[in-house]
Amino acid sequence: MLTLRRMAAGGLVRGTDGNASARAGELVAISPTGLAYDALRAEDICLVTPEGELLEGPEPSVELPMHLAVLAARPDVGAVVHTHSPHATAEPPVPVAEGVSGTPELGAAVLEAAAGGNAVVIRDHGPVCFGADLAEALARAFAIERC
Numbered sequence: 715m716l717t718l719r720r721m722a723a724g725g726l727v728r729g730t731d732g733n734a735s736a737r738a739g740e741l742v743a744i745s746p747t748g749l750a751y752d753a754l755r756a757e758d759i760c761l762v763t764p765e766g767e768l769l770e771g772p773e774p775s776v777e778l779p780m781h782l783a784v785l786a787a788r789p790d791v792g793a794v795v796h797t798h799s800p801h802a803t804a805e806p807p808v809p810v811a812e813g814v815s816g817t818p819e820l821g822a823a824v825l826e827a828a829a830g831g832n833a834v835v836i837r838d839h840g841p842v843c844f845g846a847d848l849a850e851a852l853a854r855a856f857a858i859e860r861c
């Protein structure tokens with residue numbers, strides 16, 4: 715489990731904004747709210763149950779419900795990365811989802827827009843990318859920003 719949390723931390727520090735989650739066995743590792751990524755340590759990663767109960771770490775990202783909804787609905791997805799990258803948000807190269815930050819409904823909207831794919835942009839907010847693991851999800855997040 716520590717290895718999984720370190721992996722999560724290693725992936726997360728490459729982003730400058732947004733949040734990320736990854737499966738950690740039966741649990742979910744997710745980035746915390748309100749911490750600068752360059753200061754993020756492995757012990758700052760939150761560990762929650764699939765129902766969202768916090769087991770370890772600080773307060774999870776406000777987008778926790780969306781991450782949990784995606785991971786629950788998509789067994790093929792091992793990690794979710796959400797950024798606020800400006801170009802992809804302004805001119806989305808992927809399907810667009812509508813929804814309010816921090817709500818479970820946002821997760822449903824993201825899943826519907828993705829339609830089995832691995833990337834959507836939340837309108838006027840930012841991209842959400844899925845991957846088998848954090849590396850793949852992050853690579854997609856970088857790729858759609860370059861589009």
Ligand SMILES: [Zn+2]
Pocket residue numbers: 732777796797798815839840
């Ligand atoms: Zn956001």
